[in-house]
Structure formats: C-alpha cells, structure tokens
Amino acid sequence: MENKYDLIxxxxxxxxxxxxVDKLPEPGETVASSSFNIGPGGKAANQxxxxxxxxxxxxxxxxxxxDHIGEVMKNELALAGVDDDNVLISSGIQTGIAMVSVDQAGHNSIVTYKGANAVITEEDVTQSLEKLKRSEGAVLQLEMDKQVGEHIIQTASNLGKKIxxxxxxxVEIDAEILKLVDLLVVNEPESSFLAGMDVNSVDSAKKALEIISNIGIDNIVITLGGEGAVFKTGEVVKHYSAPKVNVVDTTGAGDCFVGAVxxxxxxxxxxxxxxxxxxxIAALSVMKQGAITSLPSLEEYKESIHSNELDWNELNFMG
Structure with a gap:
C-alpha cells in the first residue's frame, strides 16, 4: 500500500x-512597541x-x-491542507502561546508558555500509529515532555521510518535514542551544546559537524541565520549561503527551514x-511579518527560483 503522507x-x-521594537529590551528595561500583531505559530505547526x-x-x-486560540490553530492547519485529526483538544488547559519581541534588524527574543503542548502523551502517539505507518518520515522538536519525544523517536525507528x-x-536526550535519528537539524546555540564548543561562524559550524557526527548520526544540518546552513552527510561537508534579502522578521524562519529540508x-x-x-525557501519567510503568515507557497518559491536561476528540475517531484 502506497504511503499516504510524506511527513507526520x-x-x-x-x-x-x-x-x-526599535531594540530588544535589556534586563529590567521597558521598551515601547511600534506595532503589534497576533498570529498562529508554534514550532511543529510552522514546520x-x-x-x-x-x-x-x-x-x-x-x-x-x-479555547478560541485552539480553534484558530486547528483551522490554520485545515486551511493549509494538513490532516489535523490527531491534534487533540485538552479540556481546562490553555493553548500554548509565545511572546515575541522583534527588533529593526528582524532579530527576535521569545518566551513561550507550553500550555496544552505540555500534555502531549505517549498514548497520543499510539493513537496516531496508523498515520505513522503510512508516512515516509516523522518530524519532531522538543517543546513537549522529553520522554514523549524519546518515545516518538523509538516508535518511528521500530517502524523503519525516517526520523x-x-x-x-x-534538551539532553538519551544518547542511544539520539543515534536513531536519521537527520538532525540544529541552530548555533543547539549545535554549541551538542559539540561542546562555541558555534558562531561557518568554519566553527563545520568543526561542530564533525564532533556531533561522532554521536552516530549520518545526516546533520546546522543553520546559521543570515549565513545560510552547513551540512554533513557521510563524508561530505558543505555550506550554502543564504540569499541577501530585506529582513523584516526572522520569527519562524528556522521552522520554515526544518519543514522545507x-x-x-x-x-x-x-x-x-x-x-x-x-x-x-527560509530566506523568503524573513521578508514578511509573523510565523505561519510568512511561510512561502510553492508558487512563491517557483517565482524566486526563476529569479535566482536555481535548478527547478531538481525539484520536479514537487509539482
């Protein structure tokens, strides 16, 4: 039977x-916001x-x-064509929120409240097992209970799915569980944590790739914001620069990259x-405000590919 989903x-x-804001606040400082908006996000939803x-x-x-926020979030998924049958509603708990400040350069600082995200359970994973069986791969982050995250990785591995x-x-997860991951995507602070060194440039990221690969993961990507990303697959280590764009808001750009890659x-x-x-693709997202509201469509990317003279034939499977 053909798999129904590319990704769960x-x-x-x-x-x-x-x-x-004009600048991100220092500890104890109050700054005025020049504009404000409310919009859907969350790492997994963005991805x-x-x-x-x-x-x-x-x-x-x-x-x-x-709550009303939960209704809005489920509606956003449905509008995008995402199967949301296993996005469950928890009674008496608030939907997760994120409080974000964005400065004039598009840099942000974020405080999250997990809310209902904190009560995702192993049973939720079990309930979605048929969907996982019919998926090519599973994607996760760790804005959830660590044990649930480890359970997802173990379950997907047992089914032979790409993780x-x-x-x-x-989050410091079990080393034996981490070895089961097929593709690891981390940013500079996350890769610094894993490699035990400061990652702040293309060269340092390449060194970190070598150290992290000793965990036993064959495919690793380190994202570098405006500097693009470096990756290691087998013995190949390579860097791709990000195109120069007008940066408005970087919120959700890392998630955009994860979903796309x-x-x-x-x-x-x-x-x-x-x-x-x-x-x-991620570079297109920083040109608009918001998280989900900034995510580019396939049509928008096709137009950018034409202008950037990238090879569309590489992606003919996308339609």
Missing part, C-alpha cells in the same frame, strides 16, 4: 503575540504548514486547549539538494 509532524502549536504549502502530504499530532529531529529547545530530503533522498533549496 509531532509537537507544538502556539499563538504568537508579537511586538515590533508542518511549511511542508504543506510546498505540496507535501502531511499530518500533525499535538494538542490545543479548549528528523529539530533539537529545539535544547525535511520534505525535500524525504522526497529527493539528497540532502545537498534539500539544504540548497531550504536555505532559499
């Missing part, structure tokens, strides 16, 4: 409350909707509260192709 994504859904907007067949497993882990936020890698089987295009 486990994890968080949040409503983002975003204030745009699965990115993939869906690129025409991936997707499903999501997570939890929202029995993509975005180690965000930084996961889908492209699952479909093409080629991490080089996946990273090259995911860097460009």
């Amino acid at each position: 994504v486990y994890g968080s859904l949040n409503m983002d409350y975003v204030g745009y 699965v909707i990115t993939a869906a907007k690129l025409k991936a067949k997707t499903a999501m497993v997570g939890r929202v509260g029995d 993509i882990l975005n180690l965000a936020p930084i 996961s889908f492209l890698w699952i479909r093409s089987g080629d991490l080089d192709i996946a990273v090259k295009h995911a860097v460009n």
Whole structure:
C-alpha cells in the first residue's frame, strides 16, 4: 500500500503575540512597541504548514486547549491542507502561546508558555500509529515532555521510518535514542551544546559537524541565520549561503527551514539538494511579518527560483 503522507509532524502549536521594537529590551528595561500583531505559530505547526504549502502530504499530532486560540490553530492547519485529526483538544488547559519581541534588524527574543503542548502523551502517539505507518518520515522538536519525544523517536525507528529531529529547545536526550535519528537539524546555540564548543561562524559550524557526527548520526544540518546552513552527510561537508534579502522578521524562519529540508530530503533522498533549496525557501519567510503568515507557497518559491536561476528540475517531484 502506497504511503499516504510524506511527513507526520509531532509537537507544538502556539499563538504568537508579537511586538515590533526599535531594540530588544535589556534586563529590567521597558521598551515601547511600534506595532503589534497576533498570529498562529508554534514550532511543529510552522514546520508542518511549511511542508504543506510546498505540496507535501502531511499530518500533525499535538494538542490545543479548549479555547478560541485552539480553534484558530486547528483551522490554520485545515486551511493549509494538513490532516489535523490527531491534534487533540485538552479540556481546562490553555493553548500554548509565545511572546515575541522583534527588533529593526528582524532579530527576535521569545518566551513561550507550553500550555496544552505540555500534555502531549505517549498514548497520543499510539493513537496516531496508523498515520505513522503510512508516512515516509516523522518530524519532531522538543517543546513537549522529553520522554514523549524519546518515545516518538523509538516508535518511528521500530517502524523503519525516517526520523528528523529539530533539537529545539535544547534538551539532553538519551544518547542511544539520539543515534536513531536519521537527520538532525540544529541552530548555533543547539549545535554549541551538542559539540561542546562555541558555534558562531561557518568554519566553527563545520568543526561542530564533525564532533556531533561522532554521536552516530549520518545526516546533520546546522543553520546559521543570515549565513545560510552547513551540512554533513557521510563524508561530505558543505555550506550554502543564504540569499541577501530585506529582513523584516526572522520569527519562524528556522521552522520554515526544518519543514522545507525535511520534505525535500524525504522526497529527493539528497540532502545537498534539500539544504540548497531550504536555505532559499527560509530566506523568503524573513521578508514578511509573523510565523505561519510568512511561510512561502510553492508558487512563491517557483517565482524566486526563476529569479535566482536555481535548478527547478531538481525539484520536479514537487509539482
């Protein structure tokens, strides 16, 4: 039987409350916001909707509260074409939220409240097992109970599924579980934690790749914001620069990259192709405000590929 889904994504859904400021506040400092908006987000929701907007067949497993925000979040998934049957409603618990400040350079600082994301259970994973069986790969982050995250990895591994882990936020998970991951995607602070060194440049990221690969993971990507991303697959280590764009808001850009690279890698089987295009897709997202509201469609990416003279034939599987 042909698999129904390219990706099943486990994890968080949040409503983002975003204030745009001249500069991010120092401890104890109050700054005025020049503009403010409220919009849907959450790492997992951003990632699965990115993939869906690129025409991936997707499903999501997570939890929202029995509040208006939860209704809005489920509606966003449905509008994007994501199967949200396993996004469950928890009574008496608030849907997760994120409080975001964004400065004039597009840099952000974020405080999250897990809310219903904190009560995702191993039983939720079991309930979604049929979807996992019919998926090519599983994507997760760790805005959930650590044991549930480890259970997802173990369960997907037992079924022979490709496992993509975005180690965000930084959580120290069992080393034997980490070895089961097929593709690890981390940013500079997360890779610094894993490698035990300061990652702040392309060169230091390449060194960190070598150290992290000793865990036993064959495919690793370190994202570097405006510097693009470096990756290691087998013996190959490579860097792709991000295109120069007008940065408005970086909120959700890392999630956009994860969603794109996961889908492209699952479909093409080629991490080089996946990273090259995911860097460009994520760059489009920083040109708009918000998280989910900034995620580019396949049509928008096709237009950018034409202008950037990238090879569309590499991605003919996307339609």
